[in-house]
Amino acid sequence: MAAVRCVLTASTARFSGSAPRLAGRLPDKLLNAVGRRKHRDWKLDLEARNRVDWKGMARPLDWGAIFGRRAPLEVEVGFGNGEYLCELAEDNPQHDFVGLEVKGFRLKKALWRLERRQIENVRLMLVDARVALQRLFRQRTIRCLHSLFCDPWPKARHEKFRLFSYEFLKLLNSRLEDGGEAFIVTDHEPFSQWILEEASDTGLSAEHRLAAPNYGTKFERKWRMERSQERFHEIRLRKRRHLDIPVVADQPLDFPQIIHFDPQCFSPGRARGEMVVEFRKWDWKADQQRLSILAITVDEALLQRVWMTVRREGSQWKLELDSPEEVIPTPAVQKALELAAAAST
Secondary structure: OOOEEEEOOOOOOOOOOOOOOOHHHOOHHHHHHHHHOOOOOOOOOOOOOOEOOHHHOOOOOOHHHHHOOOOOEEEEEOOOOOHHHHHHHHHOOOOEEEEEEOOHHHHHHHHHHHHHHOOOOEEEEEOOHHHHHHHOOOOOOEEEEEEEOOOOOOOHHHHHHOOOOHHHHHHHHHHEEEEEEEEEEEOOHHHHHHHHHHOOOOOEEEEEEEEOOOOOOHHHHHHHHHHOOOOEEEEEEEEOOOOOOOOOOOOOOOOOOEOOOOHHHOOOOOEOOOEEEEEEEEEEEOOOOEEEEEEEEEEOOEEEEEEEEEEEEOOEEEEEEOOHHHOOOOHHHHHHHHHHHHHHO
């Protein structure tokens, strides 16, 4: 019997929920792009010595074990091609550096640069900064966080996507060492003023100044060439008092039992609001007696592609994750399991 293929057509409607978090307002076009991706993080070398494949590791991460020593830890958010991060690491060999990036092609370029220059005290991760600080770093572990020319999201309706919001700065406070600091550079004056306003009552003091270009990054060169910009906004945030924000723990997953199963009737629902669950496609393979399902889940800034399977096991049916080590257990993943089970009966 030939395999029956069912594909869910992507919705074109935008999110309109009233939840204040990122999850409830994520544009459909972003969900669609993630749903179409073919695990193509551009053939990244998973064994590269400078890369941390964090999803398969115990969280929060033990940075001393990862670097093989205990040293002051610095973090760069959005390292781009890795130019600034390489300079920092070479100038400060007594410190360890972690780079966070969300774009695979930039990670690949930075890995190549680190390998070419034989830099040992840098590790890179493909992860959103909010997720990293929530789950991968313990409190009081970061000496300094750097962010150069991150996206200012200049339109008012996109303000919710900006980094360095009030909530993020409180999280950053808890991860900084006592007396630690954040160093932020932007070409966008309204964004710099917004950060200064958001820093109020976060336990961080803020200093702002205009500075001449001296960072050596792609975007610095871009803005100088395209706009003739010769002054950039530098912000230093220093920790004055500690805010206690625990590491976000993984949620134990409960796999619902499936009593009866008819693949021809499989039609899962969705969830939007505090969390997002969208089923993108499913494939029934009659010869293997299994249904493969792809769900997109979002918990605040954590967006995941979750592959799961309903398969026959004796006289019963079992729901399981295809690669559980690649999935971060969250409320949205639990909801996806429940929706898949409900659609199977």
